[in-house]
Amino acid sequence: MRIGVITFPGSLDDVDAARAVRLAGGEAVALWHGDHDLRGVDAVVLPGGFSYGDYLRAGAIAARSPLMQDVVAAAGTGLPVLGICNGFQVLCEAGLLPGALHRNAHLHFRNRDQQLRVERADTTWTSSYEGGQVITVPVKNGEGRYVAAPADLERIEGEGRVAVRYVGGNPNGSLNDIAGVTSENGRIVGLMPHPEHAVEALTGPSTDGLGFFTSVLTAVVAA
Amino acid sequence: MPQVVVDVVLKPEISDPQGQAVLGALGRLGHIGVTSVRQGKHFVLEVDGTPNEAELQQIAETLLANPVIEDVELHLPTD
Numbered sequence: 001m002r003i004g005v006i007t008f009p010g011s012l013d014d015v016d017a018a019r020a021v022r023l024a025g026g027e028a029v030a031l032w033h034g035d036h037d038l039r040g041v042d043a044v045v046l047p048g049g050f051s052y053g054d055y056l057r058a059g060a061i062a063a064r065s066p067l068m069q070d071v072v073a074a075a076g077t078g079l080p081v082l083g084i085c086n087g088f089q090v091l092c093e094a095g096l097l098p099g100a101l102h103r104n105a106h107l108h109f110r111n112r113d114q115q116l117r118v119e120r121a122d123t124t125w126t127s128s129y130e131g132g133q134v135i136t137v138p139v140k141n142g143e144g145r146y147v148a149a150p151a152d153l154e155r156i157e158g159e160g161r162v163a164v165r166y167v168g169g170n171p172n173g174s175l176n177d178i179a180g181v182t183s184e185n186g187r188i189v190g191l192m193p194h195p196e197h198a199v200e201a202l203t204g205p206s207t208d209g210l211g212f213f214t215s216v217l218t219a220v221v222a223a
Numbered sequence: 224m225p226q227v228v229v230d231v232v233l234k235p236e237i238s239d240p241q242g243q244a245v246l247g248a249l250g251r252l253g254h255i256g257v258t259s260v261r262q263g264k265h266f267v268l269e270v271d272g273t274p275n276e277a278e279l280q281q282i283a284e285t286l287l288a289n290p291v292i293e294d295v296e297l298h299l300p301t302d
Contacts, residue, residue, distance in 0.1 A: 057289055064286065093289065100292045102233075105240050147292055149236050173240075 001217050004031040004041035006071075006087075008062045012049035013084065013196060020196040021045065024213035033065040042220045043080035043124075044071055046087025048140075048194060058101060058143045059089030068094055080124040080216050081188045085141055088180065088190030097181050097190045098156050099148040104141070105173025113205040114139035114193050115168040116179050123163055123186035124219040128211035135208035137198040139171050139179075144192040146174035146181075156181065163189050224269045227279055228298040231288040232263035263293075274299055 003021045005028055007014045018028035029041050033051075038044070051062035062068065068090065075081050075096055083091035091097045104110060113136055121131040129135065148156060153175055156162065164180040172192070180191025195209025233239050242260040249257045266287055268279070280297055288295035 056287075060286070060289070092291070098291075100289055102237070102292065103240050105238070107240050107244055145240075147237055149234060149292070152291070 001026045001043075001220050002029050002039075002041045003027065003213075003216065004029045004038060004044045006031045006033055006044060006046050006067060008033040008049070008051035008065065008086075008090075010049050010051040010053055011047050011086070013194065014047040014049070016194075017045045017047040017084065017196045020199045020210065020213045023199050024210055024217055026213065026217050031067060033062065033067045036066050036070055038067070038070050038074060038079075043082070043216050044074075045196075046071075046081065046083040046090050047196070048085030048087060051086055051090065054143065057089075057093065059086055059091075059093040062086075062090045063093035072096060075183075075188055078185070078187055080219065082125050082212060082216070083188075083190035084194055084196060085144070085192055088192055089143070091188065091190040096188050097183060098152060098161060099146055099178075099181060101141075101143055101192065102145050102147050103143050104145050104171075109140070109142040110144075110171045111140040112138070112171065114166060114171055114179075116164045116191075116193060117167045118163070119165055120160065120163045120182055120186070123182045123189050123215075125182075125189040125212050125215050126163060127218060128215040134167060135198075135211070136206045137193045137195050137209045138205065139193040141172060141192050144172040144174070146176075146178040146192070148175065159184065164191050164193070224271070225274050225300045227268040227270055227274050227300065229266040229268065229279075229283045229287050230263060230296045230298070231266070231283075231293050232261055234292055234294050237292045 198204035198209030
């Protein structure tokens with residue numbers, strides 16, 4: 001199972017994301033933002049970091065990179081895509097996920113272990129979890145506050161598009177404690193916290209994050 | 224060369240923590256008459272020849288602003 005991990009200028013967590021893919025049992029394939037080549041991968045991970053230094057808006061320039069045009073086209077025909085932190089910002093900027101990420105309400109960068117409740121255990125990236133399961137993974141962001149206009153937020157909630165929600169404290173003022181959302185078909189998921197940093201007992205607060213990467217392997221095999 | 228100005232601000236219903244921080248500083252400096260601050264972005268574009276309004280509007284709405292949370296205003300040169 002070939003899972004692509006895209007590196008943008010300023011990506012930081014691409015190596016950890018590739019490592020999480022391998023620990024889950026997949027083959028990690030390095031993809032470069034400037035190419036027009038998805039290298040035949042079965043799914044794509046957009047990692048965390050500060051692509052283009054967060055210039056203009058976090059994720060805005062990366063969302064218009066050559067490879068992202070291929071990702072948007074392939075996502076339209078069902079390619080599974082996971083965006084973590086900056087990757088989530090890129091997916092919102094590319095129009096693949098609803099809402100936007102903006103400056104944290106308290107204006108501080110927040111880095112801590114964070115509890116999340118899995119609201120949707122039926123997406124391509126969360127099927128290894130039980131619905132309502134609480135997991136602990138690191139969160140680290142300065143522009144991670146999930147926002148949308150009130151009417152949009154109502155629609156997002158009404159359609160059950162919230163994939164994971166913060167519990168035990170909201171780290172950035174995200175509306176409705178939203179930590180991550182899914183596309184309508186459940187194949188695209190974005191979240192601000194970092195499951196790829198919680199895949200080994202040695203370096204993470206738990207191994208709870210591994211489920212995102214095992215989920216997609218199950219889904220791709222089944223498909 | 225003609226200059227086109229694009230102003231981008233958060234939609235009124237989206238809270239602006241940076242603007243609120245500026246407002247807080249103004250209060251501490253004694254400027255109690257200022258009751259709200261909204262922070263935005265100001266772009267100055269130089270274009271070749273006569274500006275194409277439709278193209279510039281598209282640039283403003285699809286790249287310079289994120290229409291999910293921001294409003295955009297295009298100012299063409301007045302000659």
